[in-house]
Amino acid sequence: MREKKLFLSSPTMHDKEMGFIQEAFDTNWVAPLGENVTKFEEELASYVGAGFGAALSSGTDAIFLALKLLGVQRGDIVFTTDLTFAATCNPIMYLGAVPVFLDSEEESWNMDPKVLRKAFDKYPKAKAVIVVNLYGTPAKLEEIRNICQEHHTPLIEDGAESLGAIYKGKQTGTFGDIGIFSFNGNKIITSSGGGMLVSDKEEYTKKAVFLATQAREPERHYEHKEVGYNFRMSNIVAGIGRGQLSYLDEHIQRKKGIYERYKQAFDSIWEIEMNPYLKDSKPNFWLSCMTIKEGCNVKPIDIMLALEEKNIESRPIWKPMHLQPVYKNKDFIKVTEKESIGGDIFCRGLCLPSDIKNTEEDMEEIIGVIKGFFS
Numbered sequence: 001m002r003e004k005k006l007f008l009s010s011p012t013m014h015d016k017e018m019g020f021i022q023e024a025f026d027t028n029w030v031a032p033l034g035e036n037v038t039k040f041e042e043e044l045a046s047y048v049g050a051g052f053g054a055a056l057s058s059g060t061d062a063i064f065l066a067l068k069l070l071g072v073q074r075g076d077i078v079f080t081t082d083l084t085f086a087a088t089c090n091p092i093m094y095l096g097a098v099p100v101f102l103d104s105e106e107e108s109w110n111m112d113p114k115v116l117r118k119a120f121d122k123y124p125k126a127k128a129v130i131v132v133n134l135y136g137t138p139a140k141l142e143e144i145r146n147i148c149q150e151h152h153t154p155l156i157e158d159g160a161e162s163l164g165a166i167y168k169g170k171q172t173g174t175f176g177d178i179g180i181f182s183f184n185g186n187k188i189i190t191s192s193g194g195g196m197l198v199s200d201k202e203e204y205t206k207k208a209v210f211l212a213t214q215a216r217e218p219e220r221h222y223e224h225k226e227v228g229y230n231f232r233m234s235n236i237v238a239g240i241g242r243g244q245l246s247y248l249d250e251h252i253q254r255k256k257g258i259y260e261r262y263k264q265a266f267d268s269i270w271e272i273e274m275n276p277y278l279k280d281s282k283p284n285f286w287l288s289c290m291t292i293k294e295g296c297n298v299k300p301i302d303i304m305l306a307l308e309e310k311n312i313e314s315r316p317i318w319k320p321m322h323l324q325p326v327y328k329n330k331d332f333i334k335v336t337e338k339e340s341i342g343g344d345i346f347c348r349g350l351c352l353p354s355d356i357k358n359t360e361e362d363m364e365e366i367i368g369v370i371k372g373f374f375s
């Protein structure tokens with residue numbers, strides 16, 4: 001077994017991060033707030049082309065506040081992508097609202113606009129929609145946004161996995177009324193942990209910051225008219241984020257290289273397909289994934305175990321929310337009569353090691369293990 005573990009996607013640090021942290025120490029702006037926070041907000045908003053940003057303690061908090069800003073309350077229906085990480089929909093539950101899970105299409109693995117139309121037929125009064133760009137691959141964002149607008153329903157874009165990805169020339173995270181990003185440990189850039197809420201409406205980011213700092217009214221004494229939260233990002237964390245942001249383009253290039261290396265290696269193997277993306281999109285290729293064609297008797301778990309044996313990390317595809325015990329009583333909408341598209345991708349797919357520190361030799365080893373199943 002190799003001594004050095006090969007990771008799915010671990011933090012990749014450079015030189016600049018430490019500089020921003022050092023500056024925070026030198027000026028004693030370790031806490032509270034400080035220049036790194038405001039600069040990180042400006043720099044990230046400017047990178048994605050959003051008007052404003054609010055730096056928060058996590059992507060999950062950002063989704064929670066986005067729902068709150070849009071007025072989601074107890075009992076409200078919120079449509080969301082079924083094939084995603086639980087962090088997308090858990091905040092709906094924190095508010096006592098009701099998630100309705102929408103099946104995916106096969107071209108990008110994301111929310112199917114046809115399913116969204118069907119969902120609006122069934123629940124015309126839905127209060128909000130959360131669309132996810134899974135594994136860094138843009139959804140059919142324009143179509144989804146248009147459907148939401150037809151129904152006068154606000155859209156939240158969960159760009160936690162898709163920072164830097166582009167759809168029709170526009171950055172993901174900027175298609176909805178509010179977008180959110182995550183800088184958690186294994187995302188394409190990391191601040192060690194944190195999130196950002198972005199919007200073209202300054203009233204949203206201002207209100208987000210207000211709620212995230214205990215909803216303290218602008219009075220000399222401590223005055224509160226609303227229940228607040230402690231969700232603000234620290235100045236140290238923001239320093240790491242600022243440093244990382246300057247390497248985002250480089251990370252995307254390297255992630256893309258990994259995806260293309262796999263694609264080329266598996267080109268001649270009919271049983272393997274790489275995760276697809278739309279022609280008019282540029283994913284950030286956060287995680288490379290593959291599915292095994294129906295009719296082949298190799299199972300994703302066989303490959304995961306063989307990689308694990310060599311100290312190489314891989315993972316299952318996110319298990320769809322409608323199959324999760326905690327969400328089993330929630331509605332799930334799909335267009336096909338057969339099994340759900342998301343359920344099928346979950347059964348036949350896996351996430352491949354996509355760490356940008358893996359070398360060509362490492363890639364050859366990983367690819368060798370996988371190819372061994374299909375000779």
Ligand SMILES: *Cc1c(COP(=O)(O)O)cnc(C)c1O
Pocket residue numbers: 057058059060061084085087088132158160161181182183184193194195
């Ligand atoms: C990581 C992730 C989140 C949550 O972000 P955190 O910063 O970890 O709270 C939300 N949605 C998706 C799709 C994610 O992958």
